[in-house]
Amino acid sequence: MKNTLAVDLIQRQHGKPEDGICGVWCFDQTTKEVITLSADAIVIATGGVGQLWAKTTNPSVATGDGVAMAYRSGAAVKDMAFIQFHPTALAIENGRPFLITEALRGEGGVILDYEGLKSWQEECKHSFTKGIEPPSPDKFSFTLAFSDLGSMATRDIVARAIDQNLKQTGNKYAFLVTSHLDKDMLMNSFPNMQNHLDKYNLKLGYDDLPVSPAAHYIVGGLDVDDFGRPRTKDGQGIIEHLYAIGEVACTGMHGANRLASNSLLEAVVFADKAATHIINNPPKSVTHELPEWRADGLDILTEHSPIVNDLAMLKDTMSSEVGIVRNNGRLNRAARRIKLLEKEIDIIWKSSIPSRQIVELRNLIQVANLVIEDALLRTENRGLHFNTDLV
Numbered sequence: 001m002k003n004t005l006a007v008d009l010i011q012r013q014h015g016k017p018e019d020g021i022c023g024v025w026c027f028d029q030t031t032k033e034v035i036t037l038s039a040d041a042i043v044i045a046t047g048g049v050g051q052l053w054a055k056t057t058n059p060s061v062a063t064g065d066g067v068a069m070a071y072r073s074g075a076a077v078k079d080m081a082f083i084q085f086h087p088t089a090l091a092i093e094n095g096r097p098f099l100i101t102e103a104l105r106g107e108g109g110v111i112l113d114y115e116g117l118k119s120w121q122e123e124c125k126h127s128f129t130k131g132i133e134p135p136s137p138d139k140f141s142f143t144l145a146f147s148d149l150g151s152m153a154t155r156d157i158v159a160r161a162i163d164q165n166l167k168q169t170g171n172k173y174a175f176l177v178t179s180h181l182d183k184d185m186l187m188n189s190f191p192n193m194q195n196h197l198d199k200y201n202l203k204l205g206y207d208d209l210p211v212s213p214a215a216h217y218i219v220g221g222l223d224v225d226d227f228g229r230p231r232t233k234d235g236q237g238i239i240e241h242l243y244a245i246g247e248v249a250c251t252g253m254h255g256a257n258r259l260a261s262n263s264l265l266e267a268v269v270f271a272d273k274a275a276t277h278i279i280n281n282p283p284k285s286v287t288h289e290l291p292e293w294r295a296d297g298l299d300i301l302t303e304h305s306p307i308v309n310d311l312a313m314l315k316d317t318m319s320s321e322v323g324i325v326r327n328n329g330r331l332n333r334a335a336r337r338i339k340l341l342e343k344e345i346d347i348i349w350k351s352s353i354p355s356r357q358i359v360e361l362r363n364l365i366q367v368a369n370l371v372i373e374d375a376l377l378r379t380e381n382r383g384l385h386f387n388t389d390l391v
C-alpha cells in the first residue's frame with residue numbers, strides 16, 4: 001500500500017501481548033485517514049532510528065516506528081544504547097551526509113586534524129627542498145593517540161577519536177587525506193565517490209575531504225528469538241504472530257559492536273527464518289471484527305500546529321547529550337528534557353488529526369527514552385557504548 005504509514009499494532013486480546021497481534025492501524029497519507037487492517041501475521045521491517053540525531057547517514061524514514069509500535073504493544077527491547085556512528089561522513093552538506101567508505105582508508109587514506117595536516121604539509125615542503133622522499137601522513141594523525149592502528153582502527157574507536165578531537169579543537173570536521181596516494185588507483189577504485197564529490201568540486205588524490213561522524217546503525221532493537229519473534233517485556237514469552245527482521249530487530253548477531261557490512265546478511269538470514277516459521281506454523285485467521293482506531297472516544301481532533309521545532313530540539317538533545325561519548329550527567333539531562341517534550345507531544349497527539357510528522361516524532365521520542373534508559377543502566381563500557389563515568 002503506497003503512502004501508508006503503520007501507526008500502531010492491534011493486539012488479539014487488549015492488554016495481553018502474549019496472545020499476539022491481529023492487525024495494524026495505518027495512516028493513509030493521501031486521504032489523511034487512519035485505516036484498520038487485519039493480519040494473521042505481521043512482519044515488522046521498518047529499519048533504523050538514525051533520525052534521532054542531527055547528523056545521520058540514514059534515510060528520512062529511519063524514525064524507529066517499528067521499535068516504538070511493538071514496544072507499545074508489549075514487546076521487549078534490547079541493547080538500545082549500542083548506536084554505531086560512522087566516523088567519516090562528508091561534512092559539507094545540509095541534507096543526508098554522504099558516507100566516505102572505509103575502503104578509502106583501506107587504500108591508505110589518513111585522518112588528520114587541521115594541526116596534523118599543517119605539520120604534515122610543512123614536513124613535505126621541507127623534504128622537497130632537501131630532495132628526499134616526503135613523509136607519509138600516518139604519523140601525523142591524532143587517531144594514533146587512541147589506537148596504534150591510527151586511521152585504520154575500528155569504527156567505534158575512530159569515531160570516538162574524531163568526536164573528542166572536534167570537541168577539544170572546536171573544529172567542525174577532520175580531514176580525510178588522499179593526496180599522497182596513486183591518483184589513477186583512486187579514480188579506478190572509487191568512481192561513484194568521485195561522482196558525488198564532483199558536486200562539491202572535490203577531487204580524490206588532490207583535495208582533503210572534510211569528514212565528521214554521523215549516526216549510522218542501531219545494533220539494539222526489538223529483542224527477538226531465533227525465528228525473529230519479539231519477546232514480551234516480562235521475558236516470559238514471545239508475541240504470537242509478530243516477527244521483526246532487519247535493523248529494527250536485535251538478534252544478537254552484531255554483539256555490542258557491529259562490523260561493517262554484516263547487517264544485510266543478518267537481514268536476509270532472519271527474513272528466511274521468519275518466513276519459514278510462518279509457513280510451517282500458519283497462524284489462525286483473524287475472524288473477529290477489529291476495533292477502529294481511537295474507538296475509545298477522544299476529544300474532537302483538530303490539525304496540530306507545526307512541530308518542527310520539537311523535532312529539532314529532540315535531535316539537538318540527542319546529538320549533544322547522547323552521542324558517541326556519554327556521561328551520566330548529560331544522559332540524565334537528556335532524559336529530563338525528553339520527558340518534558342514527551343508530555344507536550346502527548347497532549348498534541350491526543351487532540352490532533354494524525355500526520356506523518358506527529359506519528360514519527362512520537363515514535364522518535366519513545367525510542368530516545370529507550371536509548372537513554374539503556375545507556376544509564378549500563379555498568380561497563382562495551383562496544384558502541386562509551387560513558388566517561390565508567391572509565
Ligand SMILES: Cc1cc2nc3c(=O)[nH]c(=O)nc-3n(C[C@H](O)[C@H](O)[C@H](O)COP(=O)(O)OP(=O)(O)OC[C@H]3O[C@@H](n4cnc5c(N)ncnc54)[C@H](O)[C@@H]3O)c2cc1C
Pocket residue numbers: 004005006007045046047048057058059061062065066099216217245246247248260261262263264265267
Ligand atoms: C549509507 C548506508 C550504507 C550502508 N551500507 C551497508 C553495507 O554496505 N552493508 C550492510 O550490510 N549494511 C549497510 N548499511 C546498513 C543497512 O543498509 C541497513 O541496516 C538496512 O538497509 C536496513 O534494512 P531494513 O530492511 O531493516 O530497513 P530499511 O531498508 O530502512 O527499510 C525500512 C522500510 O520500512 C518503511 N517504513 C518505516 N516506517 C514505516 C511505517 N511506520 N509504516 C510503513 N512503512 C514504514 C520505510 O519506508 C522503508 O521502506 C548501510 C546503511 C546506510 C544508511
